[in-house]
Amino acid sequence: MRGMARVTVEKPYRGATPDPAEATREAMRVAKTGRLPLVEVFYSLQGEGLRTGQATVFARLAGCNLACDFCDTDFRVQETYAPEGLVEEIERVGGPCRWVCFTGGEPTLHDLQSVCDALHIRGYRIQMETNGTRPRPGWGVDHITVSPKQPQGGRLHPWYERHAAEFKYVVDGEDDLRRALDGAAHGRPTFVQPNALNPAAMSLCIGAVQAHPDRLRLSLQTHKFLHIR
């Protein structure tokens, strides 16, 4: 074996963003101009986790610090807003709705402090969906949903162990279930959510919830069943 090169075989990237690194560079280029890079702003129902079924305006920020193989979001920049323009768009799109969810991509890549302040003054409650690698304590987010991505290189920052409202683990295999059970030790509601690209993941998740009824719950992407965004 002497002299033989060690070859690492990586899973091919199958996520929804054609070039995640370039998409993120572009998002950061926009951010440097003082504008916010968005994929979309839309009004729907929260489909996952504790807030399932609640009307919510979603503001999807562009760019992500990870590139997960199973990512179902194309996080390329589609539109840009000044911070005050984003607040106006959220009000326009959602009408009477007073829940907004910042998602991505990874929303913590961007500075949403002034947007969060303005929304709170207007009576909004704010949810953020994050991979949990970058804390943003100053924003005063009301409901933090952390979807840890350790196998994809996303080290969970300890701040989230104390401040997450819920943890949500995308499950592909047994290793993910073990991580979810570790995550449940933080004492927060902990969901397992089957990877939509893996038909075997659903029964794994159901079995895990049945085996650990006090520690795990099932989260389904109900918006996909309803054919809404």
Ligand code: SF4
């Ligand atoms: S952390 Fe989320 S948005 Fe980023 S690549 Fe992974 S699944 Fe996609």
